[in-house]
Amino acid sequence: MEGPEPAEGDSTLNLSRLGLENLEQMTEERRQEVLQLLLPHNRLVVLPPSVAHFSQLHLLDISSNGLAYIGEEILALTKLKILLAKNNRLDEFSLPKDLGAMRLEVVNLSGNQFEEFPTQLLQIRTLKTLSLGGNRLKSIPAEIEDVTSLEFLYLGGNFISYIPPELANLPYLSCLVLCDNRIQSVPPQLAQLHFLRSLSLHNNLLTYLPREILSLGRLQELSLRGNPLVVRFVRDLTYTPPSLLELSGRTIKSRGIPYCPWELPENLLRYLDLASKCPNPKCGGVYFDSCVRHIRFVDFCGKYRLPLMHYLCSPECSSPCSSVSSQSESDSEDEAGAAARRMQKVLLG
Known part of the structure; x- marks a missing residue:
């Protein structure tokens, strides 16, 4: 449903499904007033160059377009904190190499075509929320531990089979979503996530949990449905005599x-x-x-x-x-x- 065009002076400019003619013709004064720019469902193939002139922008939504590439125009948005680019055609080669220098706090790239974790995201030291669900990721890099400000990590709906123990080095992580993957085990190091409140592991291949999971004293929600451990358990008593x-x-x-x-x-x-x-x-x-x-x-x-x-x-x-x-x-x-x-x-x- 098309939203009404914002009144003059409104800090949000919603051009969802409305076309971009007004974007190009807008006065410089009006551009400086806009803090949130919404451009979903406009069949964009590239980011409009005029976006770079919205220098006060805090939020940019370019979701549900046909974007296969985000150009360096976005680097001019030095005050940008929230980037929403879900449901496009982006992959690990689609982001500007200097994106890691931006001070983004929220990035949503779900529903794209990433097969590898974009390294630029691992360089954003201010990142608090990262969503890469519904892509084609096969692994989580150990360097994820470098994003120490991360609080919310959504990686559901990928092809991930292994949780790196380095994930436990994120001191403020409170919500971890790894559902709908191919994960077979949970590293005991996750017990170090003392702020973790929600852990979603449903629809994986788990047959057991490490006993250390009991140390997650703040955990309020643990989702495990759709795993083998729910309908059966594995007992392995293979014993190699000690030397x-x-x-x-x-x-x-x-x-x-x-x-x-x-x-x-x-x-x-x-x-x-x-x-x-x-x-x-x-x-x-x-x-x-x-x-x-x-x-x-x-x-x-x-x-x-x-x-x-x-x-x-x-x-x-x-x-x-x-x-x-x-x-x-x-x-x-x-x-x-x-x-x-x-x-x-x-x-x-």
């Missing part, structure tokens, strides 16, 4: 056998420092290289039970009937469940 070196190291660490640094070779000292404590709360064991991958259910919100991945020191730790009593297993689940109940919504259906 003699590891058995010796386990004995030293588990029994607290004292040793002095000068009594052992340097490489053995380093090895002993690599011991991982068994996460079983009733087990005092450790492991180094050989462990059991074990998937167990944890109660979320008293309604859903999700499979979380554990790495245990021995096959006995994975069975509540063996070295761990049924009571201790129950205690462990209560502890995990208490942490998980901080979540307000878990969307599985």
